[in-house]
Amino acid sequence: MQSFQEIIFKLKQYWADRGCIIQEPYDVEVGAGTMCPETFLRVLGPQPYRVAYVQPSRRPADGRYGDNPNRLYKHSQLQVILKPSPDDIMEQYLASLEAIGIDLRQHDIKFEEDNWEAPTLGAWGIGWQVMLDGLEITQFTYFQQCGGIDLDLVPAELTYGLERLTAFLQVKDSVYDIEWAKGFSYGDVRHREELQYSVYNFEMADIPTLWKLFGLHEGEAARLLGAYDPKSPDKRRFPILPAYDHVLKCSNLFNTLDSRGAISVTERVGVIQRVRKLAVGVAQAWLDQQLVQQEVAL
């Protein structure tokens, strides 16, 4: 039986062999691997890029105190970006499943329409959820827009749900029974975290404090974006990436406040708009900066 970590190793190796840079998880809380700069920013502009990384994705509202066998506050995605998408991307993807021991001749695979959209990022794409014997194992998306900007090269984004895939391969009914490494179950490694974060997110997170933090991060991101000067000869130095970290903080705080039931009707749409505005601002500034770097390189 392949352990959770062995499956991850194999997938990383598979995509490294196909020209992907293997990144480590981004060190700011995100709701999905797409939000990491390695995806959100790298897909912008005309430069080809290939990257794969495992990203722990936090969704406070999905926490279940470690009681539910299928739901997690934090799950792991393997995020693969191929920019531009190769013509045989489907074949490459299917072969990646074979690489982790899924004999496709014996299984039923379907590509069912599922278009991905992230309003807080001004991002959307066209694609499918990939069903393996009735189980959704991957989200497959051709990105079209990010930060409200049409993409020059259309990247393919593959997002593997690693816990599900592993539970499938290990024939486990509960995610907590997955073997992470020999002698250690997923529950051994992560159960306490699921429990404590559920308690925090649903019961103990201090709402005024979170709002204050939200305001601070929003203010810092906005301050930086406001100071960015596209005409400055020195703009390459400008800290757009740190500004984006603050946007990510806002997004996670928003999700936590939401799970805490602290976002009222009138606030909700407005708050999403505020985060989106910052994300779009970062995308535009980053693209502007990237174009200059190209000119310098020429």
Add this chain to the structure above:
Amino acid sequence: MSLPFLFEIGVEEIPDWMIPDALENLRLLFEKLEIPYESVTLDATPRRLVLRAEGLPARQADSQERVLGPAKSAPAQAVEGFARKQGVKPEDLAIEATPKGEYYSYVRKVPGRLTKDILAAALPGIILQIYFPKTMYWTGKNGPRFIRPIRWIVTVLGEEIVPFELAGVRSGASTSGHRRLGAKEIAVTPADYVARLRDHHVILSAEERRNRIRDGLAGVRVKPDPALLETLVYLTEYPTPIMGSFDPQFLELPEEVLITVMRHHQKYFSVEDAQGKLAPQFVAVMNIDADPEGIVRRGNERVLRARFNDARFFWETDQKKKLADRLPDLAHVTFQAKLGSYRAKTRRMMALVKELGGKTPAVRAARLSKCDLSTELVKEFTELQGVVGGLYARAQGERAEVWQAIYDHYKPESMEDAIPRNLAGRHVSLADKLDTLRGCFRVGMIPTGSRDPFGLRRAAQGVVRILVEGKIAVPLLDLLEGNQQLIAFFEDRVKFYFKEHRGFKYDEVNAAMAAGWSNLVDLEARLVRIQKLRPTPDFEPLAASFKRIRNILVQAGFTGGGAIDQSLLEPGPELELYEEFTKIAGQPIESVISKLRPRVDLFFDKVLVNAPDAGVRQNRLTLLHTLLAEFSTIADFSEIVTNS
């Protein structure tokens, strides 16, 4: 020479529901080319749109073109020059008389274009013109747009490839088989195409895939589900049904929840036992030929078990907090940004239910109707909103009238769907829909053309159906807050309902509605009466007379008022009409029409309304007006289209 034509667009998986329309679109675009053919067939799987035609000509028919040259009087040099340009000798030219004089001319033969060339030029445009609700680009910004990336194109006319390139793909004679059971490249001709695909596990015909699924279901008591069947037909290239089972313990959960999980989330058919109760089995349809070791079956069973476990977890968690205790939570659930929360909507609905005449159970149901929006089960299975609330209300001891009202209050969800089963449910459903309509129209969210994001047409249609079919005789117009746009919107819906859904003739609907349509129960009753009256011999002539009366009154600018002065009535047809009228006034038109009609006819035959004496004229107009008003309470008969 007559040629077969094979055209296949190879695509990454197209969303199943878009495929039939896309095919129809492709057919129309092909017909527009005006290339003659004997027959055309369209087929599709998720990965290919295919057009096959028989009997195309190799080239279009030759045509002739007349070219006018120099005038007859022109110098010989010019004539020779013209002849040379046409590739003939001067003596081959004809002389033609035109209004401007005589000119040299030549009739040139224009050979018909090769069909292959016409197709090569037109097909790229045809591909890109096929309509899809949402398209993408994939070759880079400003690249072509299609539903999904195009990966191969087959275009063979007779034995030749029709050459073109689109999105970096060169057309050819090589198709692709089933993703896992077929080869990636397969040489085909129009003659062997279908068989070659079959060798590579692609069943091209949707009908054949449908039958293959049906055959696999034979002998199993599957809940009929034509929509799911169509989805699966267009989600597979080689469908094979397999039967799975689940732990009967899950049957403790409501059937509604189990079926939703199977149908919407897993695309499984559910199975019934001999008594029509849900059986612990399901049928999944694979896109592969067989599952000899039961691997796919076991996989699907595990997924379903996990899903059912989730549902059970939600069901049990939700029970810990009663529906009534969830009311305050609704303040955090947005109904619509400009229209506030579901808490506010609930308050408005409760008031509306009372206004509609709802009793205590209806008000109670309205109060609890939206509380399921904060339950885990509805967050997971949004399509079960209402139903879940009803089930929880039942489990929490609410009386039948109340829980059924909550359960049904989104009904009717389509023209075919039933209206809520009890009066309380009808009141709650009406209140919900009317509140949405009033709110949306108030803040300007009004449907335009095909855009109706809030489903307001369906909501209004639901209101009409509940009022009519539920026999709720409330004045609809009083409920529309005097919003003229909303009134006009409802007028359209009422017309649509009685014409399209109930089959009344358009002029009958217009006539009946012209006499008022606020009370839809009354409107329906009047329509039924008109429908019965219409075939009777006196009806159409009388309707024609009423139209005449209306025209006379309009022309005279007469708007009524005043009483009939009997002393001014002329003995004979006028007085007789009046006397008949006084006898029958107040009686239903059905019982008097045969007496009234000859009197009216005679009146118009013999009496001049526009009498020279102003008093007499006024009195006659008053008589006609009174008559019209008396019988226009059922309908404005002048709206009836008559042959006479």
